[in-house]
Amino acid sequence: MQRYIIFFIAAVTLLLAANPAEAASVHYSASQLSSAVIFQAYDGDVKIEVPAGQHSFLDIYVFKKSADAMPENVELVSGIYDYYILSPQVDDQAIFNLILKYNSDSIYAKHIYKWNYEEKFWQLQPSVIDLESQTVSALISGRKGKIAVFEAGSVESEERELSSADQLFTIKLPAALAGYQMLTKIDSFSNLGYPEEKARTSDIYQFDVKSGQPLDLTEPIQLTINFSSAEHARKAIYYWDNNQNSWIYLPSWTNYYENSVSAYIHLPFSRVALFKEEGQWAGEASWYAWRGGNYAASRDYPSGAQLKVTNITYGSKNFGKSVIVTINDYGPAEWTGRIIDLDKVAYSQIGYLKGGVMPVRVEEIE
Structure with missing residues (x-):
């Protein structure tokens, strides 16, 4: 020594x-x-x-x-x-x-x-x-x-990115596979007869990454599925598990600037799709200064409704922070694209005021 x-x-x-x-x-x-x-x-x-x-x-x-x-x-x-x-x-x-x-x-x-x-x-x-x-x-x-x-995305020169024929599904292979000789195939299906407890909002995409040598997937494959910008229901990527005969949730994050949902997976072959999370809405929120409390403005919920609002800014220290708010105003205007505005006091509990806007998940409290 x-x-x-x-x-x-x-x-x-x-x-x-x-x-x-x-x-x-x-x-x-x-x-x-x-x-x-x-x-x-x-x-x-x-x-x-x-x-x-x-x-x-x-x-x-x-x-x-x-x-x-x-x-x-x-x-x-x-x-x-x-x-x-x-x-x-x-x-x-x-x-x-x-x-x-x-x-x-x-x-x-x-x-x-x-x-x-x-x-x-x-x-x-x-x-x-x-x-x-x-x-x-x-x-x-x-x-x-x-x-x-x-x-994110700045090391693309060391990664390989492939898309489906409709350009709505993309897989990004990790840099660790850069030296491998591989055959990658992507197929899409409108329906495979699988049971679906949630509302599916995309085709079912199948990807298959093959190689003559064992694949190192300690770094995962990134999956991305695009969605319609007019759809504010929260969405997540699921993969089909034959053993459990069910769709399994993958931790997912949303890019509201590109209208896409992404997730990581460590499997070289899978079938995946985008599903709605019932009773949850996702989109952008901003803030305003008025009553000075846990209040919010909404177009979709009546005055007095209570909502749980969660910061879903992927990679942020505030990711996952939530606040309970009461609707006491109408807004924001539909042309803004935002789904809710929070009082300054409520917004500051889950996000940074100087940021102005942040992606959030909204759930109604019964």
């Missing part, structure tokens, strides 16, 4: 000497590490959270890399950083919460990606977005790595 640590220190020292202006480093003693600490570099653009009482000492090194280190045709919304974490208690299975600041005002979801040195591709990490601080956080394993923030 001692020889390994000496070698690792020597390697990091050489890197520091080669990149003195672009390196940040901190040494933490055992007394400092008795409490949780947060390493910060580059004016807070990079943060690493270290839990209390787990290390006898800790050295953290972060190097800011140039865009030349990236694959071609990849767009960034953050800096690119190499990090090294040195401690006798840190190995390749150690987990730290890394926080990166991004520079983008777009509506699209953002994720931290980590460079896979063995397979030579950027690997998506489950991430949480904080819109107010414009940061993305993720639990990252290992004592070293290269990390950056990408917006």
Whole structure:
């Protein structure tokens, strides 16, 4: 262990000497590490959270890399950083919460990606977005790595995207399959005679990804189904399970700017479709300042009706937050495309006022 640590220190020292202006480093003693600490570099653009009482000492090194280190045709919304974490208690299975600041005002979801040195591709990490601080956080394993923030879809040069004949269904194969020789087929059916307890709003789409070698689907396939912009009932993607003889829900998110619903799946073959979630409506909500309470304006519900409104902004820290409101006004105007407006007080409980609008799910409380 001692020889390994000496070698690792020597390697990091050489890197520091080669990149003195672009390196940040901190040494933490055992007394400092008795409490949780947060390493910060580059004016807070990079943060690493270290839990209390787990290390006898800790050295953290972060190097800011140039865009030349990236694959071609990849767009960034953050800096690119190499990090090294040195401690006798840190190995390749150690987990730290890394926080990166991004520079983008777009509506699209953002994720931290980590460079896979063995397979030579950027690997998506489950991430949480904080819109107010414009940061993305993720639990990252290992004592070293290269990390950056990408917006959804910005690594398409390393993915393969295929659509159905009607262009309403799309599958996006993950970057991990970029080196595979594959045959992918997509079919659609108006009806297969399957029992349907919910109202189906799309054709049934069948996809089949075949290869002569085992497929690595640790990164999932992304499914997307488009829908009519005039339809405000909340929708989700389901897949058909022959063993259970039923449709199984896939956690789904909606892009209201593109009128589409997406979900992830780890199966190379499946039949999927879009279904309405009964008693639930989804669309955009804005806010207004009037009564100063948990109130809302609606075209569809009468005054006095109580509704549960949930933030469904995929990737946001507020995703899943709900508020109970009482209808006390009429609106918004139909031409706005919004399905409900919340009083400022109610809106601020589940979303950011400065955002102006957010996608929500609306459910009536009986």
